[in-house]
Amino acid sequence: MCIVRHGLPFNFVEYKWVRELLSYINFDVTHVSRNTLVSSFLKLYGEMKEKLKYAIHKSHFVDNNWKLNSKILAFCKLEPPHTGEDLANKVFEVLTEWEIDRKIFSITLDNASANDRMQELLGEQLRLQNSLLCDGEFLHVRCCAHVLNLIVQDGLKVAEVVLQKTRDSIKYVRASESRKIVFTECIAQVRGIDTKVGLRLDVPTRWNSTYIMLESALRYRRAFASFTIRDRKYKCCPSNEEWKRAEKLCEFFKPFYKMTNLISGTSYPTSNEYFMQVWKIEWLLRETLKCDDPVLQNMAVLMMEKFGKYWSDYNVILSIAMILDPQMKLEALRFYYSKLDASTCDEKINNIKEKMYKLFDEYVSVKSSSSTASSSQQPTVEEDFSIEENQEMDDPYNEYINYVSQNVNVNGKSELDLYLAETLLEPKFFPKLDILSYWRDRQECYPNLCKLACEVLSIPITNVASESTFSIGARVLNKYRASLLPSNVQALILTQNWINGFEDIDEINGDVEKEEEVVLDFTVHDSNV
Structure with a gap:
């Protein structure tokens, strides 16, 4: 061991x-x-x-x-x-x-x-x-972290000049011990720089490391300016305008960085949290398209094209996961879709609702059939089944009765109907609700929907693991x-x-x-x- x-x-x-x-x-x-x-x-x-x-x-x-x-x-x-x-x-x-x-x-x-x-x-x-x-x-779920990386990498192409100058500046300072000593003296001379966070160099294929690099370099911008005076061979220092551009980039990408940390952490959330992260991306991009900065606008255009390629309709199964959150359900989807585009909101909601009912009905049908088959094919002495009882289980009519008894209550409403009709949980429970515990406590009321919830909520939204x-x-x-x-x-x-x-x-x-x-x-x- x-x-x-x-x-x-x-x-x-x-x-x-x-x-x-x-x-x-x-x-x-x-x-x-x-x-x-x-x-x-x-x-x-x-x-x-x-x-x-x-x-x-x-x-x-x-x-x-x-x-x-x-x-x-x-x-x-x-x-x-x-x-x-x-x-x-x-x-x-x-x-x-x-x-x-x-x-x-x-x-x-x-x-x-x-x-x-x-x-x-x-x-x-x-x-x-x-x-x-x-x-x-x-069947197919795309890795959220990977798609987010692709989207942001497209946006970063617009700011390649300032990013490369920042990258080259850090490499130059760290290239020799003598330069490190001079740069340390520059930090002490300009004063007021928090040195708890050192200079970070990025891995270009991992955009979140680029954000960390940019954020750390901005802390030392005055030290870089002083270093330019001390070392005349240093030619790659960003200009004042480029530093201002870097500040705007950091402000723009900060929400994306937080999202990346959430979906790529060591503690993976249930899939009901996926929809909100995707919605935030689209909302931020749409808002940036309206801004006055042409560089940020161009960045948002490129990112929106990539977003549309992978997430234009989001992933339906993970929108269903959000509906299985008793704090959200269809009301949350309607609220957030209407904020993006009220004219297409009803169409999107109806499409997702239709697919959810289709999934639930087929799930119950398949599980009911497999349960019936298992019962009829594997009788034991303890079960004490008679020949007549086994014949009844093989009867298609009795199989249908079994399905109806599991899926529909006496009022003709399915478990899914009853769940969607329930009042939303009060906001005071948010965000501390343990959604799996919620479904565990409702196994008697919603036996089939609980099983489906387990499977949908356990879908990994990223392959970081x-x-x-x-x-x-x-x-x-x-x-x-x-x-x-x-x-x-x-x-x-x-x-x-x-x-x-x-x-x-x-x-x-x-x-x-x-x-x-x-x-x-x-x-x-x-x-x-």
């Missing part, structure tokens, strides 16, 4: 001083070899894999305690070329291995062309199995452990992930399996998937 948790090499148990320490602690200790350790570790990995596989059949992401979870299911080697076909085959292989190929609800991807092709092929395969709700209409897995992979497979087999790399990464927070799975109880849809967060990096 220590080897897994701390990323130690397998031959750690063969180190001389480690063995002496263990012998000192317990003179009866039996030392094991690297091969014995690997064998024991793979046995542990296999046991935990079976345990997690069983847990997934009970529930996934939202567990029996109504807590949002995340588990890595695969970290496997994928030889190039990384075509959409290869990716689709590998993902389907993983789904089949984990026996969840008939339980997929959605898949979250970044916008790589190979990923687009992959989800098309994977969708086709899953449709052949008739295992997608609404024929896969809600899977991206972070590759960072872990780089620490596991480093220059000191470059000879590890791909299967051992996967076992190490997965076991480490499962150990953390795995206690919740131990609490799963009950004899009847609860079939749930699975949402996937997926990305490709180098030679792994």
